[in-house]
Amino acid sequence: MTILYLHGLNSTNVNARTKWLTQYGKLVNPLMDYKNYPEDYRYLEKLVIMHKPNVIVASSLGGYFGFHLGNYHHIPTILFNPAMLITNIVRPHNRQLVSLTSHFVSIGKKDDIIPPFTSKIVLEEQRAKYDLKHYDIGHETPFDVFVDRCLSSGLFSGV
Numbered sequence: 001m002t003i004l005y006l007h008g009l010n011s012t013n014v015n016a017r018t019k020w021l022t023q024y025g026k027l028v029n030p031l032m033d034y035k036n037y038p039e040d041y042r043y044l045e046k047l048v049i050m051h052k053p054n055v056i057v058a059s060s061l062g063g064y065f066g067f068h069l070g071n072y073h074h075i076p077t078i079l080f081n082p083a084m085l086i087t088n089i090v091r092p093h094n095r096q097l098v099s100l101t102s103h104f105v106s107i108g109k110k111d112d113i114i115p116p117f118t119s120k121i122v123l124e125e126q127r128a129k130y131d132l133k134h135y136d137i138g139h140e141t142p143f144d145v146f147v148d149r150c151l152s153s154g155l156f157s158g159v
Contacts, residue, residue, distance in 0.1 A: 001025030001156075004053035004075075006044070006062030009034055009083075017146050021057065024156050028053060034061055041065060048073050055155050058082065059141060060114065067103065071128070076102040078153050080141045081111050085118035103130040104153040106145065108137040 003021050005028070007013050013029040021027050028051045034040055044065055056077045058066030063082025070077035082105065105123065107116045116134070123130045133152070135145050150156055 001055070002051050002053045003027050004044075004048065004051065004056045004058075004066075004069075005029040006056065006058035006066050007032060008060030008062055011059065011062075016143050017057075020143075020147060021150075025054075026051075032062065041068070044069055045073075048075070057150065060139070067122075067128075070103065071101050071126075074101055076104070076153075076155055078104045078106075078150055078155065079119075080106045080146065080149070081108050081114050081139050082119055083114050084122035085115075100129060103128055104149060104155070105130055105132045106141065106149045107132065107134050108139055108141070109134050110137060111139045113139040 001024055003025055005013065005018055005021060013031040018027060018029050028047060030044070030047060032040060048069055053075055056066040056070050056075050058077065059080040061083045063079040064084060066077045066079055067082060067084060069075065103123065105119055107119055109116055120132060123132070133149060137145060
């Protein structure tokens with residue numbers, strides 16, 4: 001299995017989560033600067049085409065990119081407090097979303113950075129196929145919640 005991991009805006013690509021993910025296969029975890037959104041998206045799209053991930057795991061701003069990449073390339077995603085409703089980011093190109101792509105979304109009820117209700121709004125507007133789980137956490141996803149959501153998605157079973 002190949003896993004694409006996209007960290008959040010002020011985070012890093014190497015951490016306990018990425019170490020845990022390596023037990024399930026090849027991990028592609030680019031260090032993102034997130035300064036030029038259209039170019040960042042094109043870069044990530046090239047990585048998707050080159051590595052052909054089976055799943056995208058992403059947090060916060062990485063969740064924004066992960067959602068759109070997953071939809072277009074038919075790759076299931078596991079998203080943690082994704083920044084889905086961002087008005088200052090223009091998508092690099094308009095593409096019809098693929099509603100059959102599965103998204104496993106985790107929302108922190110106490111998130112003070114990304115309002116918890118925004119993800120559901122976007123998922124429903126886009127007619128996405130999703131499973132939404134609320135956790136009693138803030139924006140930062142604790143390791144145990146990360147592991148729980150990855151495993152409960154069913155995407156790592158049988159690996």
